[in-house]
Amino acid sequence: MRFLKWALGLVLLLGVAFVVGGLVLPASTHVERSVAIARPPAEVFAVLNSFQRFNEWSPWAGLDPQAQYSYEGPASGAGAKMRWTSQKPEVGSGAQTILESVPDSKVVVDLDFGSQGKAIATYTIVAGGAGSRVTWGFDSKPSDNLLERWLGAWFGLLMDKLIGPDFERGLAKLKQVLESPPA
Template identity: 55%
Template sequence: MKFIKWVLAVIVAIGLVLTVGGLLLPSTTHVERSTVIARSPEQVFATLDSFERFNAWSPWAEYDPQAKYTFERPARGVGARMRWVGNRSIGSGSQEITASEPHQRIVVALDFDGSQANATYLLAPEGQGTRVTWAFDTEHGMNPFKRWLGLLFDRMIGADYEKGLAKLKAMEEGVQP
């Protein structure tokens, strides 16, 4: 009986430490990657301000070649939306452009099976090209589990963002990846 009480006390203590510790972690997560593309901001913006070519450079398109995509009008700018249903690797969800500042910034609302986040593309002239910064932001609220998970986001999606930017660069510059 003492052993069972001791085990229960340890389980409760661990639960409290994880819960309280989780609440002390940041309530938001930010991940970003960038690259320079040898094209003007106008050219890069034209690609990013629409989902028509998204799967040509998306790091996730190859994870499920059988995924189903639907596109909603308008074709570009605020209100453009893409929905997908795929395998376990990519799940299902949608993304919608919510802000579009020509040649400078695009904000996309992401919905992954009910979990919301935002992606932002920042474009800035650099040398003879454009620096493209792709950022991911999400809020965890008071959920300690999501806050713990937030610590892993950079490792979870950082490499995909790098791969996507490399594919976007190759596509925009007309080079085979």
Template identity: 40%
Template structure:
């Protein structure tokens, strides 16, 4: 009987000690990790201020690559939300919601899952280096344990899964952003525009990467288009477009296009409808590999409708595109195009640069505008 009493007393003492130790443990858990990312601060902010790229860089993927996620709320900023389901006990089901967002500074997200604690949050803080070339990205995880002693004891292991996920997330974020164009679009206004398909006459061409060579090729292509428009009884119905095919190291491959006022044209007594490029299974080359001459109404190897000579017709792009406008020199166009690609990457928009997905720009300058005071509209087709 005495031994039972002694055992009960010992258990009571252990219980009291456990309670006292639990009361002495922190009522709040905090862990943070940092990484240096060599990207403009706006790029980093835009990437973490939306969940569109989150499934690609989240540390949760390291535990379960097959986890399923769903986006809801606004695309970015306060209210943006991602929910996930997973068969892995380390990931489970949960959600993150942006509750605070300060441009180029910090983003706070509330976490809802089965981890211990209340008021669970992730906070990402951005600190640009003095030289402006790198950004210190600090991600912290916080949870309140209150008077729940079991949670306080569980907080001793906060450097386990929460810490590992934070560390993996930062490493994956850095690796992903290394593939983005390293350009700062902070001062460039970029928005999404809805584009309606327009019938176009166009000529594909190529020039050295110099303003004079591109201008010379553009003028030659426009002359061919104008001559074809006159024969077809059509008129230009919008600004001249430059559709980029490839921006090479030494050459620029592109097409000069002009919107036309009718969806069809008549040549040689036959009427032809301008439609979207149609795949063509047969090859246009002859037995010697030389291009075969094509008649009006036939399709070339890109599926474009032949008008005459080098002039083709097609129905242009329809859908959403990133849009920006600027006034300056045509020499600035490559930078603005690159900025749009970087913007698409950080916001999780897809672009292909193939087929009708190729970027283009429109010169809407006055005829007497100086070379360094041209006005351009720049477009990059995207899918969301």
């Protein structure tokens, strides 16, 4: 009987810890990387404000040459949308839609990874020196479901290591695309 009370107390304590822990875990995940590009903000903005050239600098474009891409809405600015479908898990399937477009300074993109969740990408462009400083940010918010929030928090702790290097490669490619002389 004493063991049963102790076991019940332990289960109750673990349940309370699970609920309280889920409520105090970080409310969001943020990752960002920056690069200096020797081009004026207007030129950088023109590339980021449309998905037409996205695969020229995307760190994921080369992972699946068989991936399918489609475009909807306007060619640039708010409402421009790109969908992708891939059989490779590292590319997956999803869509991205430009939500906000502030000329020469910011592009905010809604990312929809289907069953893997949603997030927001923000490209911020600041004039500086002989060009622009571009910051690529990623923000996700965990679910209100406590189990998903626990899993999201652990995943969030790894997120910088998971996508940070991809962002660095993508920004390096963006820099190369913009700084290379036209073909």
